[in-house]
Amino acid sequence: MTRSDIDGAALEYAAGGGLLSRRMLLASAAAGTAAGLLQPRAARAEAEIPEWTKAAGARARGYGTPAAAESAVQRAIIEPWQDVAPAFSLSGTPHQRLRGTITPNGLHYEVHHGGRPDIDPARHRLMIHGLVERPLQFGLEALERYPMVTATHFLECAGNSLFNAVMPEPMQAGCDMLHGLVSNTEWSGIPMRVLMEEAGVQPEGKWVVAAGADGPSLARSIPMEKIMQDGMLALYQNGERIRPEQGYPMRLLLPGFEGNMNIKWLTSLWVTEAPVHTKDESGEYTEILADGSSVQFTFAMGVKSFITHPSATMTMSGPGFYEISGLAWSGAGKVAKVEVSADGGQSWAEAALAEPVLPQALTRFSLPWHWDGSPLVLMSRATDETGAVQPARADWKARYHASNFLHYNAIQPWQVTAEGAVQNVYL
Amino acid sequence: MSIFKLTAAALLLTAAAARAEGPGLGQPLEAADIPFYATYVKPDGAGLPGGSGTAAQGAEIYAAKCASCHGKTGSEGPVMPPVGPNDVWAKPAGSYWPYATTLFDYIRRAMPLEAPKSLSDDEAYALAAYILERNGVIDAQTAMTAETLPAVKMPNHGNFLDVWAKQGAKPW
Numbered sequence: 175m176t177r178s179d180i181d182g183a184a185l186e187y188a189a190g191g192g193l194l195s196r197r198m199l200l201a202s203a204a205a206g207t208a209a210g211l212l213q214p215r216a217a218r219a220e221a222e223i224p225e226w227t228k229a230a231g232a233r234a235r236g237y238g239t240p241a242a243a244e245s246a247v248q249r250a251i252i253e254p255w256q257d258v259a260p261a262f263s264l265s266g267t268p269h270q271r272l273r274g275t276i277t278p279n280g281l282h283y284e285v286h287h288g289g290r291p292d293i294d295p296a297r298h299r300l301m302i303h304g305l306v307e308r309p310l311q312f313g314l315e316a317l318e319r320y321p322m323v324t325a326t327h328f329l330e331c332a333g334n335s336l337f338n339a340v341m342p343e344p345m346q347a348g349c350d351m352l353h354g355l356v357s358n359t360e361w362s363g364i365p366m367r368v369l370m371e372e373a374g375v376q377p378e379g380k381w382v383v384a385a386g387a388d389g390p391s392l393a394r395s396i397p398m399e400k401i402m403q404d405g406m407l408a409l410y411q412n413g414e415r416i417r418p419e420q421g422y423p424m425r426l427l428l429p430g431f432e433g434n435m436n437i438k439w440l441t442s443l444w445v446t447e448a449p450v451h452t453k454d455e456s457g458e459y460t461e462i463l464a465d466g467s468s469v470q471f472t473f474a475m476g477v478k479s480f481i482t483h484p485s486a487t488m489t490m491s492g493p494g495f496y497e498i499s500g501l502a503w504s505g506a507g508k509v510a511k512v513e514v515s516a517d518g519g520q521s522w523a524e525a526a527l528a529e530p531v532l533p534q535a536l537t538r539f540s541l542p543w544h545w546d547g548s549p550l551v552l553m554s555r556a557t558d559e560t561g562a563v564q565p566a567r568a569d570w571k572a573r574y575h576a577s578n579f580l581h582y583n584a585i586q587p588w589q590v591t592a593e594g595a596v597q598n599v600y601l
Numbered sequence: 602m603s604i605f606k607l608t609a610a611a612l613l614l615t616a617a618a619a620r621a622e623g624p625g626l627g628q629p630l631e632a633a634d635i636p637f638y639a640t641y642v643k644p645d646g647a648g649l650p651g652g653s654g655t656a657a658q659g660a661e662i663y664a665a666k667c668a669s670c671h672g673k674t675g676s677e678g679p680v681m682p683p684v685g686p687n688d689v690w691a692k693p694a695g696s697y698w699p700y701a702t703t704l705f706d707y708i709r710r711a712m713p714l715e716a717p718k719s720l721s722d723d724e725a726y727a728l729a730a731y732i733l734e735r736n737g738v739i740d741a742q743t744a745m746t747a748e749t750l751p752a753v754k755m756p757n758h759g760n761f762l763d764v765w766a767k768q769g770a771k772p773w
Contacts, residue, residue, distance in 0.1 A: 310627030
């Protein structure tokens with residue numbers, strides 16, 4: 175650890191590239207260089223009073239919307255076959271424009287294999303059938319009367335970060351396109367176990383085939399063990415009813431498991447002895463390995479992180495102090511630590527994690543940084559509580575067939591150029 | 602039903618309600634009220650309906666309803682062409698999927714994208730036959746039925762590792 179003086183501020187370095195000790199208060203460090211900016215300018219003859227300070231404001235409204243000046247904060251839409259199959263439609267959360275850990279409901283990522291259905295909640299029902307003692311169906315009104323639980327969890331599409339996984343050259347795009355198919359929500363609903371016990375699962379009932387009420391009736395086989403452990407029938411998303419994009423009026427939530435299994439517009443839970451090999455678990459969500467064989471039923475998402483501030487498409491506003499900030503998560507549990515490098519991986523410093531660190535939830539990390547204006551590479555590397563560590567891209571690629579774009583969780587390097595441009599690079 | 606049996610049944614119901622932590626508001630679900638898409642055809646063929654279709658019949662339906670997304674002959678795409686090998690999609694349904702039964706079920710429930718559940722059982726069998734024949738998995742003469750479809754041996758069957766069975770929820 176070294177110390178130096180810049181503009182009178184004593185800096186405690188944690189690693190190369192200007193990474194500062196997280197024990198340093200950014201405010202006190204920044205005081206050295208920023209002090210000049212904080213000096214009041216010479217008093218004007220007449221200080222400006224903005225017009226909104228001289229008028230009555232708008233009246234209360236029934237449902238609020240973001241400030242008009244924030245209208246550019248949108249999901250990035252990805253439609254791979256918009257000419258022939260427009261309903262196969264995705265959108266990514268603009269993480270480069272967000273802070274904290276909770277994803278606003280209107281910015282939660284979407285992956286629709288057959289478009290977003292328009293469901294009449296009064297006619298929607300949830301069926302539980304198959305290997306149960308009592309086949310049952312539930313309307314929304316009945317479900318509203320069940321005791322509910324609340325938990326914060328990420329959802330991540332198995333195909334998140336697919337461009338980095340398969341493109342030979344790194345695509346220059348923001349975190350919304352590159353890593354936007356992950357979002358984080360406070361979900362409220364009914365423990366799946368309560369509903370399954372009401373139906374009475376027979377001893378040979380080891381799997382549950384969940385199906386949605388969308389056009390394709392998307393279906394996945396789910397181990398009964400997971401359903402009973404922490405599966406939730408989610409009815410609320412950050413306090414309000416689940417949005418149509420996320421499965422209105424109800425969805426299945428399987429903490430840590432790939433997004434596709436968290437069936438939206440859930441209408442059926444069919445208890446079976448074994449998985450039924452639905453389309454999505456036969457090809458769309460299996461991974462071909464380097465030797466040509468495949469892995470299937472790869473449910474949990476691996477440990478992962480990326481720096482959101484700064485990130486690709488951003489421009490640095492000159493040398494000086496910044497806070498590096500980003501998101502980390504693991505389908506296996508809590509994030510144990512996140513290390514940050516500002517010299518392309520030669521040295522690392524441990525970032526601070528924002529409390530509370532929750533299992534299977536996005537965790538915000540941060541570290542103060544003094545950028546001296548020279549080109550360098552920033553990256554973050556997460557470790558989860560099971561000891562799993564994010565791999566380098568080359569190591570991830572070596573495990574899989576060249577075509578595989580699923581379950582990509584490699585380290586994301588960002589190149590900062592001398593001009594202050596931030597770019598996506600492979601290391 | 603005797604008084605004894607009624608009492609026993611009532612006690613059983615009470616016991617079940619006591620085990621559950623909810624208010625027990627589920628309504629009985631009759632088999633007749635379960636639509637086909639709430640189940641799935643199993644690899645052994647359980648759940649397959651009557652009906653049949655050949656590759657030749659499937660070719661006509663394919664040209665009319667499928668080719669615009671999956672390509673003229675099923676290998677061109679752009680959308681996940683089911684005939685392989687091709688240059689677009691490494692996991693063509695008709696050769697990569699482990700079970701042929703999935704073809705019938707998925708076509709019947711989800712295809713075509715703009716009009717899912719519009720195909721008859723015969724049409725779904727015929728399309729499954731066409732895709733399998735184009736992949737060289739079955740010959741042109743064999744009609745696909747509830748008996749023949751589950752008997753089809755898929756070439757990539759046995760080339761999958763079940764990660765859940767191997768290591769549970771631990772990420773691969």
